[in-house]
Amino acid sequence: MTDQRHLAEVDAAMAGLIAADAERQRTSIHLIASENFTSRAVMQASGSVFTNKYSEGYPGRRYYEGCAVVDQMEDLARDRAKSLFGAEHANVQPHSGAQANMGTYFSLLDPGDVVLGMRLDQGGHLTHGSHVNFSGMLYRFEAYGVDPSTERVDMDEVRKVALSVRPKMIVAGFSAYSRILDWEAFRGIADEVGALLMVDAAHIIGLVAGGAHPSPIPYAHVTTATTHKALRGPRGGLILCEERFGADIDKGVFPNAQGGALNNQIAAKAVAFHEASTDEYRAYTAQIVANASAMADSMTADGIRIVSGGTDNHLFLMDLRSIDDDLTGRDAARLLDTVGITVNFNTIPFDPRPPFKATGLRIGLPAATTCGMKEDEVRRVGTLVARALRGRGDEAEMAAVAGEVAELASAFQPYPVDFPGHV
Ligand SMILES: Cc1ncc(COP(=O)(O)O)c(C=O)c1O
Structure with a gap:
């Protein structure tokens, strides 16, 4: 018969890594447009x-x-x-x-x-x-x-x-x-x-x-x-x-x-x-689009330029020049990671920078929506993104943003607190 012991007993190193990523997934706000959280059944x-x-x-x-x-x-x-x-x-x-x-x-x-x-x-x-x-x-x-x-x-x-x-x-x-x-x-x-x-x-x-x-x-x-x-x-x-x-x-x-x-x-x-194929899933996708739109609109109202002026789907691109001409996408993405917001940097159309620096951030809402966030929460996330990018260098402001991110993330989690990261 195959070894029936649990992963943690067989391979503590790998179990530890899985648990660490489950913790990362539970404690951050995820805005990578191509990522999501699967159900237990899918896993x-x-x-x-x-x-x-x-x-x-x-x-x-x-x-x-x-x-x-x-x-x-x-x-x-x-x-x-x-x-x-x-x-x-x-x-x-x-x-x-x-x-x-x-x-x-x-x-x-x-x-x-x-x-x-x-x-x-x-x-x-x-x-x-x-x-x-x-x-x-x-x-x-x-x-x-x-x-x-x-x-x-x-x-x-x-x-x-x-x-x-x-x-x-x-x-x-x-x-x-x-x-x-x-x-x-x-x-x-x-x-x-x-x-x-x-x-x-x-x-x-x-x-x-x-x-x-x-x-x-x-x-x-x-x-x-x-x-x-x-x-x-x-x-x-x-x-x-x-x-x-x-x-x-x-x-x-x-x-x-x-x-x-x-x-x-x-x-x-x-x-x-x-x-x-369920009604619940249909409502979920409508909420993704509503969330993307709400977040893009509130960022626009906050003075951030969104490529093409907004979004009709689940994602949008921020033009970082509207925050600071010298801020690259790569630096902005790394900075957000330090306060618990995960995004990816991306070129924007006619980008003056090469792809590995880029001038944009790609923001996507499928994962945050799976965690239960609605328009009010994603607008708050948008404000936190802007505060982190504008307040970089100000340690007190960055700590305050990280605190608010942690609080929001803990209120909107993809998996139960005791989930070990595998089923
Ligand atoms: C438009 C498009 N096509 C293809 C792919 C490739 O998918 P995969 O990463 O699963 O190979 C992606 C991935 O992001 C994509 O955005």
């Missing part, structure tokens, strides 16, 4: 015996025996994903968002093909053609960006670039953009130039699931996503597509991009899809 499935099973292939077509139960489990996950998003086909095997994109590119593109995506320094993602990523190494990515005056994606500009570069695929989606993209217009441009439309919905898929954001599914040939952001599932990827692309997409994931599926993660994705 249980992720930590289940499905971690033991090899199952290369897909339900009914496996390269291993003993997959009857795994087949039912993956079918349940696929069916739930299809029903939650109204999609014809779902692939739940991508290990991550990057691999969902890799599987999609492998299935629908040939090396050297032209692809049009959003500029990384204006909100796009590494997998949309960065030269340090496989996407930029294998394909000829061209880019569209945001309009300098509105800081929004201008569909006339996207069309102009598409007509000039004639891509085989257009990628719509982002990691740091606070507005709603016009999926229908993207599809219109794709049809006009004879391109496929891939929507990378990694950031917004949770909002889509809860009805708090327009769905790209009816317009995109293929939609890729992560399951661990607002969707509140385990770390992982997901691909949704029209039935006619299903077989190619499946092949693009396995065997093109990956080997054996992470069955424990797929089980946990299925639990997350189930949770995301």
Whole structure:
């Protein structure tokens, strides 16, 4: 039989590290737009015996025996994903968002093909053609960006670039953009130039699931996503597509991009899809959007410039020049970490600084909303962020801010006080 002792008895060092991060998660305010806290049920499935099973292939077509139960489990996950998003086909095997994109590119593109995506320094993602990523190494990515005056994606500009570069695929989606993209217009441009439309919905898929954001599914040939952001599932990827692309997409994931599926993660994705189909989850996503908007508006009233003037989704970008011209994103993020507020620094459109310094902070509300914060609390968090950044160098002010952060964090915790960090 396997060793049945608890982790703390078997490996005190690792148990200690897990407990330390659980403590960090419980005692800080989390504003990283791509992070969230999973339910106990999701964690249980992720930590289940499905971690033991090899199952290369897909339900009914496996390269291993003993997959009857795994087949039912993956079918349940696929069916739930299809029903939650109204999609014809779902692939739940991508290990991550990057691999969902890799599987999609492998299935629908040939090396050297032209692809049009959003500029990384204006909100796009590494997998949309960065030269340090496989996407930029294998394909000829061209880019569209945001309009300098509105800081929004201008569909006339996207069309102009598409007509000039004639891509085989257009990628719509982002990691740091606070507005709603016009999926229908993207599809219109794709049809006009004879391109496929891939929507990378990694950031917004949770909002889509809860009805708090327009769905790209009816317009995109293929939609890729992560399951661990607002969707509140385990770390992982997901691909949704029209039935006619299903077989190619499946092949693009396995065997093109990956080997054996992470069955424990797929089980946990299925639990997350189930949770995301409830009224409670719908209310949660509406609250995320309301919170993001309330926080961005109150910061604006406090004299802080928010890129594009606000937000329609779960995130926004602060332009730190409105606090101090010399304050970099990296320094601001580190400073906030010292008072218990976790954020990430980010370039803003037309940023005068390189990405590793940057001029912006990306602020996201899914995690704080999971902890139960509503508009009043997130406005208070916004004030604390501003006080910390403006009061840097003033030790008494920083201590006062840290005290208030600790008090708020303890009133809005993701897990019970005695939670050891694992189930
Ligand atoms: C738009 C977008 N696509 C893809 C990814 C990649 O996801 P992962 O980190 O799971 O590989 C991310 C991650 O933040 C993202 O924001």
